[in-house]
Amino acid sequence: MNKNNTAESIPNPSRRRFLARSGAAAVCAGALSAGLLSATAWAAKAVGEQASATLLRMARDIYPHDTLEDKYYSQVLTPLAKKAEQDAALQTLLKEGVAELDKRSHQRFGKPYLEVAVESDRVQILRAIEDGAFFQRLKGDLMMGIYNNPELWPRFGYGGSAWQHGGYINRGYDQIDWV
């Protein structure tokens, strides 16, 4: 896969449908290009602006949903950064992780991670560090923050808790129109 990072350039029909359902088409493209820094004030205090922007970029590369607004990724990164203010080991993990990422980007592409324009190039760098604690920490927090976030479940077409609605026995469990 060699896709770059704007939603418009992606022809895949599945993502278009996802886009339509989420109604977030307008937000995504801008958020992914120039708007990065503004969305990352959250972590600037703990790890610095460049690092926090890098973390956001990385977060979006780990679970790239082009239609999801930055805030959903920030919602994961903010508590992490807050925790890092108190937790020296975590702060080191994040700072050194970003530094390592940039070092590898420089070696391979001659620029910091944030400036590597093509997603597949950034993915190459991430694949090389995916077994490490820094990457796994981010991935683990993101998995919970994105896919275990009830606010996002409707966007993925998942129903969440059902018992309080009486389940699906009278809410279409047997409905399907294409088989």
Added chain:
Amino acid sequence: MTTKFDLNDDSLVVIIGSGAGGGTLANELAQKGIRSVVLEAGKRFTLDDIENDEWKMFGKISWLDKRYVEGPARLAKDFPNLPAWIVKGVGGATMHWAGVAMRFQQHEFKMKSTNGVVPGANVLDWPITLQELEPYYLKAEKKMGVCGTEATGMPFHGKSSHYKVIAEGARRIGAKCEQATLAINTEIRDGRPACQVNGFCMQGCKIGAKWSTMYTEIPKAEATGNMELRPQSMVLRIEHDDKGRVTGVLYADRDGNQQLQKARVVAVAGNSIESPRMLLNSASSMFPDGLANSSGQVGQNYMTHVTGGVYAEFDKPVHMYKSTVVPGVVKQWQDNDPERGHYAGYELEILHLGLPFMSAFLNPGSSGWGRELAESLENYDKMAGFWICGEDMPVESNNISLHPTEKDQYGLPVPVVYKTDHINDTRMRNHAYDRSTELFESLGARKVNYLPPYPASHNMGTNRMSEKPRDGVVNKWGQSHDIKNLFVSDGSQFTTSGTENPTLTIVALAIRQADYIAEQMKRRQI
């Protein structure tokens, strides 16, 4: 209701574990007037504790004490400390289970006679037959309320959208697909309501429509006054006298204090990792290799079923989560037909995961991220899929052993679980992946995802039944070959795994074992 027995009362049956095996045995004995204490490591939960939330329930009720997974299988890398997904709580894994209740097939009690020696596997015939177990299967189906069976006369659940999609695919490729016989009420029965299709059976049934010993066998046993349940009581070791008879059970109570409960009979039902671990931890100068272990088979032949997931993405919505977790089963390849290139059979169990678990299991481990995964998850509502459940080969080196140095919070050596595929398992799984793909492609699937085995929900075989004492740990009653008043009452008794989900067979065996224990006690044999 709140019966209390004395620690020095040596007339009691002490049952370790309150899940499918232990909970059933306790109630069966209680109904016959036989008094027991049930020691359960976990807490007692109520229906109020149950939520329709995958991770919350995982965190709340799973057995998360330190364990190691070893071996070349991918599970060891992806989940190095979670060999099994089972429960620490009153009710055991019957809280989490999906309710699929099927009888073993005739040949599955006779795998050695059926296929001869399978190189690299430690296959053995069960010392019992389907015919011997049939009356107990009937009782188990009645007790648990299995729908779609003659035993209950309860109808099947309505056909969910998930079921309909798969059934159509099965029809197109000429494969047999049936609605699942589930121990889940479709009518008000036994004081429990009918299923309302919440779709979270594997998080514990919020309304109690699904059978679980937590709110059936355990309270029924307590109501007789013949059973005392002690939750948060972790068994440390089983004691014996100089004649080699077990005499009591040492456990840590909820405050961490050690207590010794005396016993006339001890029944071990801690599921297939903890049960052999307890026997190994009870080693003494008389039994240096652990209790009941003259055969050396305690902890060996660990089986989990050949598993894996297959999830297809379609163009249109399926909404698989709007269903009982397992609405149906494709049974085309459940027989033993070596012409397929593997021994024994498998079933394709239609099964949904919620989005949170799908994100964790679609491509588990450190490399499960990136655009391909994200795109698949964007198609969550258009997915349909299976959990593969096939017979796995007993292999001696697949086993539970004790860590040489590391101890858990109770001071017990941490269990180490070694499990890897026999070549037959790999062939079977590949066959299942291929047939599933055909089925999905017949429906125009856009993409088919192959999921590696998750942490084991079915755990079997580590204290197996055998005709001859040298081949296994217990006889056909689940009674130790070596120690007459020591029984194994859970899935660790299984000689071979069969193709079917284990719980109905565990319950049938426990009902049968209760009859035997009662009779042996009456005749003062134990």
